[in-house]
Amino acid sequence: MTKKFLNPYNFVPAFPRERLPEELRDAPPPGHDLLRPEPDRWTGRIGVTLTVETPLLLPDTARPTPEHEPGHLVYPVRMRDGRPHLAQTGLKGMLRSAFEMVTNSRMGIFEEHGERLGYRRSAEEAQQVRPVVLAENRTVVLLEEAKLPSYPDEGQPVTYPDGSYPQHRDAVVAVIRNDRVLRLARRQDAGTLRGPEAANEKQVTGFLYITGRNIDGKKYERLFYKTENTKPRQLDEAQWDQLAAQWEALIQNYRDAHDLAEILHRQKDNGGGKARPTEWLGKEPGRTAWSPHLYEHHVEDPDRIKEDKYLPFRTALMCWARYEENRITALYPVKVSRDLYAYAPRDLVDDSLLPASTFEQLSPADRVFGWVAADASGRRPAAYRGRVRIGPVTCCQEAEQAVRSFPGDGMPLAILGKPKPEQGGFYLAESRARPDEPVGERTARSGLYKKPQTLRGRKTYPHHAGLPETYWEEPEGNGDPTQIPLDGVRFREFRRPRKPGQTGGDKQTAAEEQRDTQNRSIRGWVEPGTTFRFTIEVRDLDTVELGALAWLLSLPPGHFHRLGLGKPLGFGSVRLTVNPDNTELSSGEQWVSYYRSLNGPLPTADAEHTLKKAVETFTALGERSRALGTVLKTFLAAARGNPDLPVHYPRVSAPGQSPSAPTPPDPDGNSYAWFTENQRSGKNGIQPGRGRALPPLAPKARQLEIYEKGDPSTEEDGRKKKGNKGGAPRRSNRGSHQGRGHRGAGGHGRRR
Structure with a gap:
């Protein structure tokens, strides 16, 4: 065949x-x-x-x-x-x-x-990036990363001592082991954090980088943390301008791929009202959570946002950076990111x-x-x-x-x-x-x-x-016309298949037609x-x-x-x-x-x-x-x-x-x-x-x-x-x- x-x-x-x-x-x-x-x-x-x-x-x-x-x-x-x-x-x-x-x-x-x-970088290329914070005075701080268990696929998500969930850009103290967060607290509540309990555990300070449950099967968010060797570096004006232009073009490329309405005006199931961009409604495209860089300065609730513009770096910017030959060459909003x-x-x-x-x-x-x-x-x-x-x-x-x-x-x-x-x-x-x-x-x-x-x-x-x-022609019977082979190799490609009745293996389709946007x-x-x-x-x-x-x-x-x-x-x-x-x-x-x-x-x-x-x-x-x-x-x-x-x-x-x-x-x-x-x-x-x-x-x-x-x-x-x-x-x-x-x-x- x-x-x-x-x-x-x-x-x-x-x-x-x-x-x-x-x-x-x-x-x-x-x-x-x-x-x-x-x-x-x-x-x-x-x-x-x-x-x-x-x-x-x-x-x-x-x-x-x-x-x-x-x-x-x-x-x-x-x-x-x-x-x-x-x-x-x-x-x-x-x-x-x-x-x-x-x-x-x-x-x-x-x-x-x-x-x-833009194109999506490969997972191998993603291993070349480092977490960074850039400040308004052209300084950059290279940080380390630790995984933060955040979603059910990884068992119990790590939360604050009071049971509340961590938020994007929260300043925290955390105990990590093998670059994985065990527990954490807001920096102002550092006294409530139980410290290291084993030789391979250590306490660090840093910021949370939470891009949301934007992909089916996602398990972790990230903690960007400091080490003893963390020192600010000053970028020259030309490099700063180059990074600013690259970041602006990349974020615009991301946003051009979507209508703002599909991010901000989603509806919950069963008349549950308007859904926030951060909410997970399901694994289907458009129903997973949206990453912050796609909507931040459009969100109607300013309390959720600590940075009202994505460019140029008017406030501290946390992101990922490609680091080559002791030089930052590009900035990315997510680890496996698009590039230009x-x-x-x-x-x-x-x-x-x-x-x-x-x-x-x-x-x-x-x-x-x-x-x-x-x-x-x-x-x-x-x-x-x-x-x-x-x-x-x-x-x-x-x-x-x-x-x-x-x-x-x-x-x-x-x-x-x-x-x-x-x-x-x-x-x-x-x-x-x-x-x-x-x-x-x-x-x-x-x-x-x-x-x-x-x-x-x-x-x-x-x-x-x-x-x-x-x-x-429409075939006889109640089967899905698109799933019936005609001559051993061809199918009716012009018609929308009916809704899938199951997933995996040889998919069977249900009787309901697919009619949507x-x-x-x-x-x-x-x-x-x-x-x-x-x-x-x-x-x-x-x-x-x-x-x-x-x-x-x-x-x-x-x-x-x-x-x-x-x-x-x-x-x-x-x-x-x-x-x-x-x-x-x-x-x-x-x-x-x-x-x-x-x-x-x-x-x-x-x-x-x-x-x-x-x-x-x-x-x-x-x-x-x-x-x-x-x-x-x-x-x-x-x-x-x-x-x-x-x-x-x-x-x-x-x-x-x-x-x-x-x-x-x-x-x-x-x-x-x-x-x-x-x-x-x-x-x-x-x-x-x-x-x-x-x-x-x-x-x-x-x-x-x-x-x-x-x-x-x-x-x-x-x-x-x-x-x-x-x-x-x-x-x-x-x-x-x-x-x-x-x-x-x-x-x-x-x-x-």
Whole structure:
């Protein structure tokens, strides 16, 4: 039984533009005041037929129906005049995105990528940190740490003599043994503390560092304590400023990962009222306690907070510090913390691919589809109207034939994963010169987002090829449709699994559907086989521009564009074909002849012949340019898909699951577990067989595989180690919901 799978998204590489054929380089666009008279300039219209291959989602987001579950919405199909309505803007966006790819144009939009991304440091890296206190006068004190038993998994938590629980940043005296707290008291109550009673016990003074029960299975908090060798050190101004900037950026990165409401406005079960951020409501994501650095200066109860701002160090700051070569190089709020990559995504993109800032920098996609200068750029002119226009779109079938409806509460869609550029192994290539080659395997997270690496290119969603005929049908019986294998390897990935009825082993799901803020439901979709017709009006396109557009409208059989919501789930594969009967094109030379006489019909060219020759001219550029040839091959590979492998988000199989059994979608939706397993490390870094990068869309690429959850650790030669069975990744509120969908239509995450 194969464990191989295709990721729902991949990339069409984006090469530096300086060495592209001259026709595809930057240039000012033609004016709109006249048509150029050359014989290779084309104006007219192209008739197009769009045929739906896999169900097309056209949700009417303006008319959602609230569901019983708070925050869950159900969308009907968008209709006009009794037929499904496909907006012209959606078609134009699809065509522009594809045109950008195949002409290796500049990116039309590349915002919000100037900040460094964060990643979770490994447990091994966490051993390099020390507890510290930093004060306002640029002094730092290195401390020692002791474990404070705090939660039921470790037996009886250590409390104060009066039975009250320790609080974050409390000043205390404590008795410790082997760096574990046995008993403690507030510093002002030191006289109530029973002192050391054995030779291996000692009394210390320090501060409590309590980040809360932010992870399932957590046992300890920490005591930061002083020793005889504890002495303050003075940091120079440059080092202090560097640490302040690093801390500010890291904390902001943590906080950007969450809506404040999900921290401050949680509700207890059974109408128990509002829950504090520090409260443990359960082990599920979002229900564990939240760490203080995520909310401190937002909390409404100031008595819980002894520091009202996290930056710059206006009051003493307790945290963890990376200590290298007798120097503090970074600060962290928790021991196993996030860290920031060395460079932001924008820093790794070649300047020739960034959005144009002047007319002279416009690439083919800008000149054909239009351009708007970046906000507040102050450029004049600040925009250019495109030279293509999508005409009205008409559905050729009535709703009874074109739309499949889902009664009742509709069908719950699977969670759409939030984009995760933090997973650099999926988003990065080795160099700008070879964006088609992913970063090397077994590259540690700390080795990502470094020069000369670059972004892979433009995201694309490969067609889900080879689906069984019954894939989109509801099976008979009361079983969960997502847990029933169809052809030995595929499952219905588009539907949300029902609630898990048990955990561990081969999970069984209950009868209750999962409808919450993570996903959306639909009341219908546009059926495969439905057709739409529209026109593309073109003005003054040169032969290469027309050829690139015509190439997109005449892909080989079995190749599809992607349109609408839910593309990662297989929805929205559509085929475009030119309708010759509704296509008319005239050259600039023919327009000149027409305007000279004004007493006859406008001469037109043989449209089929013109488009065919234009396509040949465009594809010839791909034969001359290795970069453009690679782009076109990759685009076609995505449009074709791979019928031999299932397409789904990364996931792991349950512990103990038979190796020969296929792995169904996880009812908990925890795709982050695969990324945890992918980073599993051994004595000498990431284990062999792990650290996989996203393979390119190439025939001989080694594909990704489903891992077993909690696979035993292995030696460097790949042999399994005795003992040390690893363990399932734990869920936490330390600051990242990896793998969970984000709020939005259909659970769609924020766009890059």
